[in-house]
Structure formats: structure tokens, C-alpha cells
Amino acid sequence: MKDILASLVAFCSILPSAVFAQDARLTARPASPEPGAIVRLTLDAPSGVDKVVSVRGALAGEPLHFMQTAAGVWHAIGGIPVDEEGSLVANAILQRASGKTEITRIRFTLPKIPPPVAQPLEVDSAFTRPLDSATLARIAGENARAREVGRRAHERAPMWTASFLKPRNSVITSEFGSGRLFNGQLTTRHLGVDFRGAIGEPVRAANRGVIALVDNFFLAGNVVYIDHGGGVVTSYFHLSKTLVAVGETVKRGQVIGLVGNTGRVTGPHLHWAARYGTNTVNPLDLLSISSSWYSAAIPR
């Protein structure tokens, strides 16, 4: 009997692992994301005898951080760039114990980007004058620093153990992606969400994270950037006062600054923005990521 078992084991081990492993499958929600959306990816990869030892992946030039949530199931989030049209592919690369590598993909068909919807705004003419080259250089430098915060957020594991929350409970006065008119001239799309607020009202951290940047920027005024890990960054603009320092770990819901009108704005409000890596995404999409679906392991 022992001999039969031994020869069975020997026989099984020489069969290619693909005989046992079912094909891995990658699915996404939403299935048809808008530009700037955060997508939730699920990888189903039944192990069979050839165990999956690691999973990596990419979407839109950014790494995906797959986390195993059940036997044969991994979750990851990714960002769709705001200026992407046509189609985009996310992939997952599985490494099995035998050394075999499997690649599975999902293709997104993106809607054509509609022309921005104009929202006429009465703006001081100081805002519509062309900017001088020194100011343009300053803005470019500040954008590069913000991108770098996004890039570095991939180096840290997700820090949150609870779902993301809105930084204010007030009315949203401008949605993500809506176009803007400054004195009749169409400017760039609005790459954040505006919350109503009076000067001095509290602004809260959307989730646990490390303060990555605190400064005064030309367009955004007093800013705070939080690195939540897992590629996710949230930022808070036009603050009258910042209450945190770079390197500090903040709690979900902690007051990190006060509403203001610093930077290139017409009145006090909070502009809330988010990135997945270097790509700007709709911060409200963070609210749809349940902590049981994707978060750091809850410490025991």
C-alpha cells in the first residue's frame, strides 16, 4: 500500500501543474470606469496543488498591490487616468510554487471624454492674467513634488483598517471633473471635490496615514498631503492653517487643518483631491472601498 501511495505521489509530481490549476481570472468594479475612477480588482486563482506564492500587477503604468483576502482570492485597487480614452489593460502576474508564471488581464473600454461643461464663475481679473515664467516654473515644481508623494505612496503598505471618510460633512459645491470658465475662458477640468466651509472650520484626515507634504503652493495655497500607503494619497487645499507636520502619523478623522481661502480661489472652501500613485483620481471613489474588502491587516 505504501508503495502504491509513493508511486502515486511520484506520478502526480511529474504532471504539469496546469493540469490541477484552473485558470486565474481578473474581474473589476466598476466594469466600465470613468476617467479618474478608482477600480476594485478581484483575482480568483484556485491553487490546486501548485500554490500561488506571489501576485503582482499593473494598471496605467502604476503597480497594483494585491492582498489575499480568502483562499484563492486577492483584491487590489487601481486608478484610471483622467485623460485616458480608448482602452486600458490591467494585468496580474501570478508566480506559482513550481516556478510557473501565469498572466491574467482585464481590458477596460473607456468612454470618450466629453467636452467640459462650463460653469461660469465671476473671477477677479488677477486670476485670468497670463502667469509669468517664474510663476509657471514654481507651479511645475510644486506639481512635481505632489507627483513624487504619489509615487512614493507605493513603497508603504496600506495603513488603513477602516473605510475612508469625507474630510468635511458639508455640502459639495463642485464635483470632480466638471469644467470651469474663468471670465469666459475655459480652464482645466476640476480634479478634486469642493466642500463648503467658512474660514477656520475643521478639515479632517480621510483615513490613517503619514503626513508627506505641508507647504504653501501658488495655486492650492496652504496644502497637506497624506500618504495612506498602498499607492493612495489624499490632499487638502486652500487651508487657512495647517495643524500637522511632515512625518507625523495621523488618525482617521483627525483635524489636520482649517478651511481657508489661500491660493488661487475666489472664496473659502476645502478642495479635496486624491491620487493613486502619480494618477489623479476622484477622491469620492475612496469612500466605496470597504475596509473588509481592502485594508491593512487589523492588528490582533
Ligand SMILES: [Zn+2]
Ligand atoms: Zn476645487
